[in-house]
Amino acid sequence: MNNIEVVGARIHNLKNITVKIPKNKIVTITGVSGSGKSSLAFDLLFEEGRRRYLQSIGFPYYIEKEKPFDLLNGLSPTVAVEQRTALYVNPRSTVGTKTMIYSLLRQLYTLESTKAGSLEFKHFTFNDPNGWCPNCKGQGYIQEFHEKKLVPEPTKNLLQICEEGSAAFGSMKNFTKGLAESMNFDVNTPYNKLPQKIRDIFLYGSDEKMKIKWRSERFEGVFDTKFEGIIPYLWRVLAKTTSAYRINKIEKNFMTKVTCPSCYGYRIKEQVTNATINGKHIGELANMPMDELIEFLKRLADTHVKTVQGKAIKDEIIKRLEKSRLAGISYLSLNRSMTTLSGGEVQRLNLMIHLNTGLNSLVFILDEPSTGMHEIEKNNLMTLLKEINNLGNSVIIVEHDRSIISKSDQIIDLGPGPGRLGGEIVFQGTVDEIKKDKKSITGKFLSGELKISKKNSGQRRRITKSAKFLVMKNVTTNNLKNLEVKIPLGLMVGIAGVSGSGKSSLISDTLVPLLKEHFSKRDNEEEFIQIDEIKGKLSGWENISDCIVITQSPIGRVKTSTPVSYIGIWDNIRKLFAKQELAKQRKYSSGHFSFNSDKGGCPNCKGAGSIDLQISPFTKIDIPCEECNGTRYTPEILDVEYKGKNTHEILNLTVSESLDIFKDEPTILKHLKILDEIGMGYITLGQPATTLSGGEAQRIKLAKELGKSRRSKTLYVLDEPTFGLHDNDIQKMLNILDKLVDQGNTVLIIEHNIDILSYADYLVELGPEGGPKGGEIIAMGTPEEVKMNEQSKTAPFLA
Secondary structure (H helix, E strand, O other): OOEEEEEEEOOOOOOOEEEEEEOOOEEEEEEOOOOOHHHHHHHHHHHHHHHHHHHHOOOOOOOOOOOOOOEEEOOOOEEEEOOOHHHOOOOOOEHHHHHOHHHHHHHHHHHHOEOOOOOOHHHOOOOOOOOEOOOOOOOOEEEEEOHHHHOOOOOOEHHHHHHHOOOOOHHHHHHHHHHHHHHOOOOOOEHHHOOHHHHHHHHHOOOOEEEEEEEOOOOEEEEEEEOOOHHHHHHHHHHHOOOHHHHHHHHHHHEEEEEOOOOOOOOEOHHHHOOEEOOEEHHHHHHOEHHHHHHHHHOOOOOOOOOHHHHHHHHHHHHHHHHHHHHOOOOOEOOOEHHHOOHHHHHHHHHHHHHHHOOOOOEEEEEOOOOOOOHHHHHHHHHHHHHHHHOOOEEEEEOOOHHHHOOOOEEEEEEOOOHHHOOEEEEEEOHHHHHHOOOOHHHHHHHOOOOOOOOOOOOOOOOOOOOOEEEEEEEOOOOOOOEEEEEEOOOEEEEEEOOOOOHHHHHHHHHHHHHHHHHHHOOOOOOOEOOOOOOOEEEOHHHOOEEEEEOOOOOOOOOOOOHHHHHOOHHHHHHHHHOOHHHHHOOOOHHHHOOOOOOOEOOOOOOOOEEEEEOOOOOEEEEEOOOOOOOOEOHHHHHOOEOOEOHHHHHOOEHHHHHHHOOOOHHHHHHHHHHHHOOOOOOEOOOOHHHOOHHHHHHHHHHHHHOOOOOOOEEEEEEOOOOOOOHHHHHHHHHHHHHHHHOOOEEEEEOOOHHHHHHOOEEEEEEOOOHHHOOEEEEEEOHHHHHOOOOOOOHHHOO
């Protein structure tokens, strides 16, 4: 068959659609946010393709509910290349191990390294005791406790500090009271007012025994003991506890990663570093950006690689590494941990891996592969996708980017609106044809009939003589080259640059931690903030009242987390149900309307609405709970209704649909309106957090922050807020961000989207390239000024 034929698709908001998708082509599925693109591509095509493949190779057949389609023919095995970073939680998984290139390097060093002596293949690895650094166990870093993490607010007293360390060192509170009595100081004294000796004993303990009074339910009295200290206590807890939650809390909240002093971050033992090729050991090669590693390997002469097998392995490594340039990730090193990659980087790395396997006759389904890519890198991405296509594979892309859409063989446009207003095929055909289609919003943006708002120089907010700045100096974080940067306040500021140029290093890894340091103290009288673990210093912090960072991390990692619970209106909704007459008769409290509680939640699925069914050692699927039929509640709770709807029905409403239901509830309505205004009207109130994309999670977080009453002079930091947004929804996002700036705030956006950058009041561009070839400021100014800058890589694309 030449097509994948879908008849009667009705999953999620898809309205019984029928479509023929041409095989062995690059097909892009477009449409406004929430129109049903992912439902068609991932929830239908990928899931059904995976189910059929697993069944064909003998994996256990599983009972499924009624199929969400009438007919699906011509579907080959499917590969979903998604942006889910949550799949990678093992810090030992690196770019090198994931791509298998590190294994090839190990073979090369086994054959060709000098001074190898008795070293074998098993020694050239950081994932085995034979080769790993014994100090860090091959991780390249060790964790240390730092005073500034244990005591983030030095104005608090020791008891308050212990209370904030609950689930970590909260139990030290009683000992601390005894310490105060023994050493004769007021336990309510702020930490920063205590003598250094007492602070040291509190953190590190004392060898001297002291009389400590102890009061608890079981014992009260005085006994002689040494005060253990918070840090020794925490080390002891880490050594003994089996609680993953407690370990994670201690490591995340109170410890700092520092480069291993034994292996200097190379992960391998000293003996292995003595084996070199052209003066470099395997750890040094694995720490190079792939771009640099390619050039190093190409320069190797016959005197460095002498065997036929070694030369063949070297050529294969270079061939595989070259694909990283097409994928736009050649700035990454092989030793880069998979847990540190963005969703876009994970997706492009997987594309690189699939291309290197050479498999054909597959259906590749991609989720916005252009995310995180600069305009000049997108041509390489399309080259890579065409190579995968030319191997005999079908490529289906869910995408909003106009440049990617324009290079597709065919477009399927869903809509016309989001959520229940979507789910229909609006258009199918070529790029030229969609531009002429009067029904397609996507077509109108492609043709230029509709455009995202532009600003001319006269409409931009200007830097006045009285303007205030955040000033960073001597910044050397990651690849940054001793930068000095002035960020004007009271404007919309865009941070631009090619992938890996240093945007996140400058903002997320330097500016934000330095500001957090200030806001944890607020009594800093120094001109510059400077902390040991951050390579740079900051001034001008007194000109902002708060710093709000809105990331794309999940709003929750369990199915029972929802948008309404995250933004804080679920309690209000449950209280409304508790006020209904039937609820009063049955003496139901608001707790009965929580699916997370024993009072009203389904006991079988624990309020999740579904049960995980393990169909293989590697795969599990969700099936509706048979007890509650997916409602999450016990039947009697659903008897209670508010305006004709029970809690299950309310949670299934979209944000837009719920506006009328809650029009008489100002607190609830306020937050729902904000969600609707920023283009999130299509999500349901009870949508599981695990099903939200990073972009959706980020916009829900933005809505939560916008719903709070804040002073002006707040700095809002957003990283690629356009991810997952159609052009039509980007306009809504810009309107909201503009309002924030008009209220006296500063909006700082790390972004590749050219419409956002063209709209900003001021730009800071890093480059000129990624990795070691980046880390410099190559352009600053208004978009008009940057456009005239010959050094800028963004200039040719600015409107």
